[in-house]
Amino acid sequence: MFNLPNLPYAYDALEPTMSAKTLHLHHDKHHAAYVKALNEILSEASQPAASLEDVIRHSAGGGSGAAKLFNNAAQTWNHAFFWEAMSPKTAGPGADLQAAIQSSFGGLAQFREAFIKEGVAHFGSGWVWLVAEGGKLSVKATHDAHDTVTERAVSPLIVCDLWEHAYYLDYQNDRKAYLEAWFDALPNWAFAASQLAAANGNGLPWYFAAPTATAKAA
Ligand code: FE2
Numbered sequence: 001m002f003n004l005p006n007l008p009y010a011y012d013a014l015e016p017t018m019s020a021k022t023l024h025l026h027h028d029k030h031h032a033a034y035v036k037a038l039n040e041i042l043s044e045a046s047q048p049a050a051s052l053e054d055v056i057r058h059s060a061g062g063g064s065g066a067a068k069l070f071n072n073a074a075q076t077w078n079h080a081f082f083w084e085a086m087s088p089k090t091a092g093p094g095a096d097l098q099a100a101i102q103s104s105f106g107g108l109a110q111f112r113e114a115f116i117k118e119g120v121a122h123f124g125s126g127w128v129w130l131v132a133e134g135g136k137l138s139v140k141a142t143h144d145a146h147d148t149v150t151e152r153a154v155s156p157l158i159v160c161d162l163w164e165h166a167y168y169l170d171y172q173n174d175r176k177a178y179l180e181a182w183f184d185a186l187p188n189w190a191f192a193a194s195q196l197a198a199a200n201g202n203g204l205p206w207y208f209a210a211p212t213a214t215a216k217a218a
Contacts, residue, residue: 001042002052003216004035005080005209013088017185022169030165031079038072052077052208053149060150074145077208078127078159081147084206085158087188097157097193104137112183114139115160119179122162128179130157130192132199155199157192 059070105111119128167178198205
């Protein structure tokens with residue numbers, strides 16, 4: 001079974017940009033519910049899952065029977081990635097990432113504008129990502145549970161959750177204010193840099209922890 005990962009920081013560590021109340025509900029209720037539903041579906045499978053990435057790839061596009069599995073598997077993965085993609089101590093992109101942003105967007109300000117614009121314009125629930133593909137960086141939004149795990153040529157560097165549960169308590173309907181505050185305070189640029197290095201063949205990308213035979217104690 002797959003385990004709900006702990007947050008890599010304290011619940012109040014991202015305040016005031018993201019409140020402890022939001023993180024408690026988002027992690028302990030929403031993310032936990034996806035993991036629980038995923039394990040319930042997988043408990044009926046004949047073979048144990050090897051990795052969450054495999055579950056996502058195998059259930060993607062598998063018709064209505066697989067949609068519930070895909071949605072819960074992908075949301076389990078996306079939220080774990082999202083927690084890693086934030087840091088209480090954001091320090092700005094390092095040299096390699098800065099150079100990639102410069103070459104792909106023209107600068108950090110242009111990238112910030114493109115990321116926020118894409119997130120604001122996205123209709124309904126989903127995610128906005130910074131991705132590396134074919135040696136270039138770009139901004140990409142995905143709907144609902146969809147992510148980039150099914151696209152082997154695409155490497156996600158950071159992501160921001162566009163579901164209302166991510167920001168409604170703190171920003172109500174103002175998704176733009178949420179995205180602006182998020183971009184300026186929370187991206188984990190060190191994590192993004194390590195994902196970029198992995199995309200370029202240096203080290204391994206982040207992956208979801210392998211399933212265990214029984215639930216790990218929280
Ligand atoms: Fe979420």
